[in-house]
Amino acid sequence: MGTDLPFLLAAVSLLSALHMGYLARRVGWSRMAHKVLPPAVTGPPEFERTFRAHQNCVEFYPLFLVIMWTCGLFFSEVTAAAGGLVYMIARQMFVNGYVKATKKRLPGFYLTLAVMFTLSLLGLIGILRGILQKYFHIYL
C-alpha cells in the first residue's frame, strides 16, 4: 500500500460515517422511548425534534464529504481533516441541542456552517490554483 494515500481524510470520513450511524441509532432509541413505531415519523415533540435533527444531518452529510475532500486534496489534508473533526463536534452539539429544544439547535448549526464555509473557501482556492496551473500554465 502506498504511503501517499490520504489516510487522515479516510480516517475522518470513516469516523464521520460511524458517527452518522450513531445519530441514526438515537432516532431508533427515541422511537422506543416514545413508542413511535416505524414507519411513523410523527409523535411527541421530543421525538419529532430528534427525527428532524437526524434528517438535517442526512441532508448535510454528502455536502460535508465533498467539501472536506475537496479541501483536503486541493488545499491541505491536515486542515481538512481537522475541520472534519470540528464538523463532527458541531453536528453532535446540533443534535444534542435540538433534542432538548428547537432553539438550542442553533449554536451547533452555526458552527456547522462556519466549518463548511471555511473548508469550501480553502478548497475553492486550491482548485482555482490547480486549474490555473494545469490549463493556463499560470503558477501563483
Added chain:
Amino acid sequence: MGTDLPFLLAAVSLLSALHMGYLARRVGWSRMAHKVLPPAVTGPPEFERTFRAHQNCVEFYPLFLVIMWTCGLFFSEVTAAAGGLVYMIARQMFVNGYVKATKKRLPGFYLTLAVMFTLSLLGLIGILRGILQKYFHIYL
C-alpha cells in the same frame, strides 16, 4: 500539487455542494415566509412543495456524485464535468417549477434523469473497457 488531479470534477462537485446548500436555504426562507417553525415539515401547499423539492434533491445528490465521478474518471473528465453543470441547471429548473406547481417540476425532472442516464452509460462503458483491460487483457 500534481497537475494530473481531476480539477474539473472537483470544481463541479464543490459548486454542486454549494448549490445544494442554497436549495436547503430556500426551504429555510419558505419556512419564514409561511411561518412553518422547525421541526414541522407540513404547512401550506407551497411550503410542502418547496420542502419535497429539496428532499428529492437530497435523495438524488449522492447518486449524482457517484455517476459524475465514475463517468469522469473512467470515460471523460470534460464530458462528466459538463454533464454536472447541466445537472445543476436541471435541479434548479426542477425546484423552481415544483415551488410553483407540482406539474411544473417535470421538465427539470426529466432533464435530471436524462443527464444521469447519459453519464451512467458512458461511465459503464469506461468501466467495462477498464475491467476487460485489467483482468482479461482485452484492449478495445
Added chain:
Amino acid sequence: MGTDLPFLLAAVSLLSALHMGYLARRVGWSRMAHKVLPPAVTGPPEFERTFRAHQNCVEFYPLFLVIMWTCGLFFSEVTAAAGGLVYMIARQMFVNGYVKATKKRLPGFYLTLAVMFTLSLLGLIGILRGILQKYFHIYL
C-alpha cells in the same frame, strides 16, 4: 487509462447508484398504485412503508459509499466490492420485506448492518496500518 484504477469499486458504486434509482422508482410506482400525489408523503400503510423503506436507504447510502471505498482503498478492493454486492442484496431484502410488513424489514436490515460493520472494521484496520507506516514508520 491506467489499469491501476479501482474498477471493481467503481463498478459496484455505479450499480448501487442505479439500484438506488430503482428503489426511488418503486416509491413512484407505489404513489400511482395508491393514488398518493406528490408532494404528499402520507397515505395507505403500504405506501408509507414503501416511502420509509426508501428514505432509510437514502440515509444509509452515503455511509455505505464511505465505508466501501475506505475498505476497498485501504484494505482490499475485492473484499470491499464483494461486500458492496451483499449490501445491495441486503437493501433489496430490506425494501421487499418492509413493503410487505414493518417486521419483515428486519432480516435485510440486520444483514445491512453486518456488512457495514464488517467493512468498517476492515477499513479501520487498513487505515490504522497506513497511519502507523506513514507518520510513525512502524510496519506491521
